[in-house]
Amino acid sequence: MAISKTEIEKLAKLARLSFSDEELERFTAEFDEIIAFADTINQSIEGGTDQIRSVGARMVSFDDLRPDEVMPSLPSEKILSNVEGYNGFFSLERSKK
């Protein structure tokens, strides 16, 4: 096994997700398969995925970075259009926990 149930529980906790025991078992098996697949890719490349990063990936030079020029922001109504806003703020009800 590439990943344990304890690790899945920890990841779920970090992501603020809760799962039933049955779901945890299923995810552990699924994660394990996904990681095993990624490992297969890794093994098929000489030098592993680190090699992809250092050789294969394109790099930008300093001169190609974004110039520091102000662009218009979005109107706040637009920014808040999909959420519950309050006086221009995003608002969240705090959990009682």
Added chain:
Amino acid sequence: MNYEIVCGIETHIELATRTKIFCGCTTEFGGEPNTHCCPVCTGQPGSLPILNQKVVEYAIRAGLALNCKINTRSHMDRKNYVYPDLPKAYQISQYDEPLCENGYIELDSGKRIGITRIHIEEDAGKLIHENGYTYIDYNRSGVPLIEIVSEPDISSAEEAREYAEKLQLIMRYIGISDCKMQEGSMRCDVNLSLRKPGDPNFGVRTEIKNINSLSFIQKAVMAEAERQADILDAGGTIVQQTMRYDEATNSVAPMRDKENSDDYRYFPDPDILRFCIDEDKIEEIRASLPELPFDKLRRYVNDLGLPEATARQISRYRKVAEFFEGTLAGGASVKNAANLIVGTIFSHMNTEEEKELFAVRISADQFAELVRLLDEKKINYGVAQGTLQKMLESGKSVDEFIKPEDLAGISDEELESLCREAFDANPKAVADVRNGKDKAINVMFGFIMKKTGGKADIRKAEALLRKMIGHD
């Protein structure tokens, strides 16, 4: 039991760029909530961050000023954590390939505090907790920060303060941030553990978060070292945790359990390309750095012969130092220029901020003209001070206030007869001085200054008067 303090400081500094680190939204402070926002800095799906060139340049400036090695290749990582101040649930930061590494800051004692690394990252939004609700303003989200991590080389509260103060001074000098701790553009986290003297191993450390003044850094280090010493003395163990310093009670209390660093599950951000910086570019940035405050201080004391206290006051503020150097370039003497800046110009500036801004209404050349008159003894120090006051108020040049006929000064013969007059007119003062009340001589100075409209050379007059009184 005596313990040795082992302390390192992480400092977040907001960079003074116009735009945010990954989008063109303004970094301007304040503004109505959520008006400096776009899809990128509010983490909308499908939006793509593009790295701001100025952020990289400023971070390199910081690295060079702190004697770091600059990595010619670097990339951004995702640091994952769930909290509403981060709309994406991750912060874009740097993990294993920071822009700058292995630098140092030298303290006055000559001791060097190592700089482990400097990396660039985005600031989070601002949360306001009220009535069971959390209100979020993402104007600050995406404002560029550098995080400067020191080695655990700091071994006292004083050193902690000096380190932070020097860091602040250097960052202001190189023009990358205003480093206002009260306003949050510079924030320090202090890591601290204790160990028995000579013990090669580190003790368990705690981290005190978000300290917002230099004196609080010093106090927080003292308070936390005491707290840990008490626990160890009582046979207890230190719990690794995040603490908060409360300035009202001058004490340190736990905030939340410290997460292990691998809980952040860092990985390279696939949205942002790795970037490289030519050696030539790094040298170009190095060449654009100003002389740093401690180099200036050393030069002012060693080469210009200024007393250290004066040199320190002038070199502390870049604009003041530039004004001072401009005055010297205008032919003024070091001593008179320095004394008038510290004695007269600074008397108009009550706060650090005013000295930092150094908004004077006269140019260094105008000031040099005045100082030269003093150097050439055409006016005395008192007249120079008075004239300078008027120049500062009006922004006008020295010739507005001192006419050529004023510059003739008082001849030695004239001064001698004036002193004689003062001596004869004030028999009581003369008697007082003879009886040991030395301050009574001021009466005669006042007499002479009044007669000459302040133009007499008071040092010469004093010598003459003392001769007459018989106290020379």
